[in-house]
Amino acid sequence: MHLLRYIGRRILFVIPQLFGIILVSFFLVKLIPGDPAVMMLGPTASEESLHDLRDKMGFTKPLISQFVRYLHDVVRGDLGTSWQTTQPVTEDLFQRFPATLELITFGLLLAIAIGFPLGIAAARLKRGPVRKFADYYGLLAGAMPDFWLALVLIYVFYTKLNWIPAPLGRIDMAVVPPPTVTGSLVIDSLLAGDLDALSSSFGHLILPVLTLGLINAGPILKMTQSTVERTLASDFVRYAEMCGLPRRVVLRQAIRAALPSIVTIVSVLYGFLIGGAVLVEIVFSWGGAGQYAVQGVLNADVNPVLGFVVFSAVLSLIIYLLVDLLYFALDPRMRG
Amino acid sequence: MSGRAILDVADLWVGFPSYRQATQHALRGIDMRIAPGEMIGLVGESGSGKTTLARAVMGLVPPPGVIERGHVLFGGRNLAALGDEERRKVLGRELAMVIPNPRAELNPVQTVGRQISNIAFYHLGATRKEADRIALDMLRAVRIPDPERRFAAYPHELSGGMAQRVVIAIALVCSPKLVISDDATSGLDVTVQAQVLDLLQTMVREKGAATLFITRDIAITAHFCTRIAVIYAGEIVEIAETRSFFARPRHPYSIMLLAAFSHNPALRAKWTRSEESRRATAAGGCAFAARCVRRQPRCEQEAPPLRPSATGHEVRCHFPVEAAA
Numbered sequence: 290m291h292l293l294r295y296i297g298r299r300i301l302f303v304i305p306q307l308f309g310i311i312l313v314s315f316f317l318v319k320l321i322p323g324d325p326a327v328m329m330l331g332p333t334a335s336e337e338s339l340h341d342l343r344d345k346m347g348f349t350k351p352l353i354s355q356f357v358r359y360l361h362d363v364v365r366g367d368l369g370t371s372w373q374t375t376q377p378v379t380e381d382l383f384q385r386f387p388a389t390l391e392l393i394t395f396g397l398l399l400a401i402a403i404g405f406p407l408g409i410a411a412a413r414l415k416r417g418p419v420r421k422f423a424d425y426y427g428l429l430a431g432a433m434p435d436f437w438l439a440l441v442l443i444y445v446f447y448t449k450l451n452w453i454p455a456p457l458g459r460i461d462m463a464v465v466p467p468p469t470v471t472g473s474l475v476i477d478s479l480l481a482g483d484l485d486a487l488s489s490s491f492g493h494l495i496l497p498v499l500t501l502g503l504i505n506a507g508p509i510l511k512m513t514q515s516t517v518e519r520t521l522a523s524d525f526v527r528y529a530e531m532c533g534l535p536r537r538v539v540l541r542q543a544i545r546a547a548l549p550s551i552v553t554i555v556s557v558l559y560g561f562l563i564g565g566a567v568l569v570e571i572v573f574s575w576g577g578a579g580q581y582a583v584q585g586v587l588n589a590d591v592n593p594v595l596g597f598v599v600f601s602a603v604l605s606l607i608i609y610l611l612v613d614l615l616y617f618a619l620d621p622r623m624r625g
Numbered sequence: 626m627s628g629r630a631i632l633d634v635a636d637l638w639v640g641f642p643s644y645r646q647a648t649q650h651a652l653r654g655i656d657m658r659i660a661p662g663e664m665i666g667l668v669g670e671s672g673s674g675k676t677t678l679a680r681a682v683m684g685l686v687p688p689p690g691v692i693e694r695g696h697v698l699f700g701g702r703n704l705a706a707l708g709d710e711e712r713r714k715v716l717g718r719e720l721a722m723v724i725p726n727p728r729a730e731l732n733p734v735q736t737v738g739r740q741i742s743n744i745a746f747y748h749l750g751a752t753r754k755e756a757d758r759i760a761l762d763m764l765r766a767v768r769i770p771d772p773e774r775r776f777a778a779y780p781h782e783l784s785g786g787m788a789q790r791v792v793i794a795i796a797l798v799c800s801p802k803l804v805i806s807d808d809a810t811s812g813l814d815v816t817v818q819a820q821v822l823d824l825l826q827t828m829v830r831e832k833g834a835a836t837l838f839i840t841r842d843i844a845i846t847a848h849f850c851t852r853i854a855v856i857y858a859g860e861i862v863e864i865a866e867t868r869s870f871f872a873r874p875r876h877p878y879s880i881m882l883l884a885a886f887s888h889n890p891a892l893r894a895k896w897t898r899s900e901e902s903r904r905a906t907a908a909g910g911c912a913f914a915a916r917c918v919r920r921q922p923r924c925e926q927e928a929p930p931l932r933p934s935a936t937g938h939e940v941r942c943h944f945p946v947e948a949a950a
Contacts, residue, residue: 528730531683532795533717534747536709542732621734621779 291624292617299613303606307599311363314598315356323589329372359595368599369592373584378596382578386600387472388459389570389577393562394473395494396501397555403506405551408513409544412521423510430507436568439500443572446496454492456573464489497573501566505558512554516547548619556612560605564597630658631802631835632682636695639677639686639859651677651690653859653912656931661802664829664836666846666867668882669856675839678856679807681705682837683720684712700802718748721796721834723806723825727788731780737791738764738776744798763794767824786817793825800832807839822848843882847871855879858912861931865938875938875945877917911943919944 326342327334343349347358362369368378411423446452459474460466466474467481474490520526520543529539567579578597585593616623639652651674659665669675680686682697684704696703699720704712716722724730732740741760745751751759757776764772767790780788789810796804806825810818826849829836838850846853847867854864855878863876874880877896884896898918911917914924923943931941938945 524726524730525732528722528724529732530713531685531716531722531724532744533713533715534743535713538743538747542735545734546732619734622781 292614295617296610296614299610303603306606307602308360310602311360311595311599312356314595315359316352318591318594318598319352319355321586321589325372325589325591328589363599368596371585371590371593373588373590373593378592381581381593382596382600385576385578385581386604387469388575389563389566389579391459391473391475391494392497392570392575392577393501393559393566395475395498396566397505397559397562399498399502400505400509400558401555403502404509405513407506408510409517409540411510411514412517413540423514427507427511427514430504430510433504434568435500435504435566436572438504439497439569439572442496442500453496454489456493456496458574458576459490459493460486461489461493466490493573497569497575500569501562505562508554508558509551513547513551516550517543520544520546545619549616552612552615552619556608559608560601563601563604629661630698631661631663631700632657632659632837633698633701634658634678634682634695635698637678637681637692637697638694639674639681639690640693641690650693651859652681654695655856655859655861657854657861657864659803659835659837662833662835663852664826664838664850666843666850666853667837667839667856668841668843668846668853670841673856674859675841675856676807677859679722679805679837679839682805683716683722714748717744717795717801718799719802721799721801721804723789723792723796723804723809725808725811727792728780728783728785731788731791733780736777736779737783737788738778741791741794741798744795748799759798760794763798764791766797766828767791767794769794784817785813786821789813789817789821790824793821793828797828797832797834801834803835803837804829805837805839808841810845811841818845844886855882860912860941861939862913862941863938864931865936869936869938873936873938875934875936875940876913876942877919877946878913880946881916881918911941919946 324339324343325346326339326348330338330342340349347355350358359369366379368382370376371378371381374381407419407423407426410419414420443456447454447456454461464486467477467483467486470477470480475487475494478484478487478490521540523543523546525546526539526543529542534542564579564582566577567583569575570577570580571583578600582594582597584590585597634655634657637652637655638650640648640650642648655674655678657665667675667678677686677690680690681692682699682704684697684707686692686705692705697705699715702715704715704720707715731737738757738760741763742753742756745756745759746753749756749759761772761776764775769775769787769790775783775787780791783791792809804825809825810821813821822845836850838846840846843853843855850867852864853867853870855862855876857878863870863874863879865875870879871883874883881896884893887893896918898916909928910925911927911929914920917924921944927943929941929943931939933939934945
């Protein structure tokens, strides 16, 4: 009951938050120089036709009324049209967001699989090769740009070894994609039992996921290590040791107490990667949402950019709500 | 004092090496024996080495501290020399600890029932179900109201006194041979403190455990310790039977501690130096000399040994007080 009321209140707060986000991003995007009319009609267009097009797109009206108009449309679920794809932005984003989410979800799962156990091992063993390795790994992962690692991986595994298909998109052109259920090609192929699609989509997914996983394991490793180190030195762990509880039980309690911080860093990374994975998307021609937004910025195509902002904002708000619910589950002190 | 001691501490020196300075000694030659079932009070101010002694007894001197000399034998075994796994079987089972700050030291994300039950589960080899039943019995035994409901409570949902009872329950689940209580009630309101102390005393008696009762509050020890040891700067300065100690304390520091509780300001003034200083005494002298009202030139040059005196006290003083007034 208490929980339901909490969720209800959180969802209610989403509305003013979204309004604020749209307000700020609308005016920021409008500040970007560039004239879509010139982009669309080319450099040889006459002044008159340019003016007509601007008028048709509503760009001649004052900014405020443009904003009100935009809000009005957003409330109806209409994010406008992209002049590049000539499709409604909502449709474009619904096509591209699953690609991005597939990439960053698997990427973060891999990052957790690397960073979490390594962080725990490094926190337990203050000296020795594991700790050294973890230290260097954290440093390296923090210093290495993800697109560069992506290029190196492509060079090694595609150019030299030729183990994986060409890094172009999510699936081979010749392979028929499975019917969409979750939006993740790998999971959908599994669900459809389509082995050709599975092996092709998996082959395409593996390098970008490896890139994101290896890079983002760094912060997860560091966070796990420092929090587990702190909980291992905390009063209740010392007391548990005095009570003669077995080592593994004490360690489990320490890790359990460290979980909230680790959940936090993972959720922050997830929210960040929705837009932050764009360089990796570009390197692998992934066709994800971040790539779409960047194309919009480069071509003065305002609606895709704003649409992307709205989508990511909603997604981030959902993620943070889920994280808060996780805190509730993890820490009885939050339940009040 | 003779016979089989459950705890035998002999000439124990614990040092904390430091990078720039000389090694700081938290304990400087502690001798102490505790017989089975005996309750001994260890009194001293902050920094006198009380907690280090407790940790040394458990074989868990906090790093970078090291036992430099002497030994601690618990039931004839040196816990510090045991492997982690061997020591773990003793701690919590034969040697239990009552801690001062339970709401910070109990696991914040585990129900208190589970935390008591864990001890029975891992030490007594009980099944989870038996362990839970034992835990519930313990909650009843420490007189926690509504134990079924409290079983599922988290530490932050309990009052300080209640949490302290839980800690006592955890300490006594396995009927240990020795309970160390380290300043256990210092954080409680005075009325609650009295209740918890009574409870601890009753429970320990019932289980037949010996107790090392560490405290800063000398008044508490009077009620239920059989012997009192006063520790100052890592040395025991006086050790005596309780009645005799309170009737006739011999060491100036013991008297100072007792005088601090006195309603007579003249008495307090008499035993406390006006120019109170905690500067270390020159090497070789008596550690207490700088604060002692009866300081003589000899005290600054020669450290006194712990000597038995006529009244059965052991006193570390060149000029033990004959009759305190």
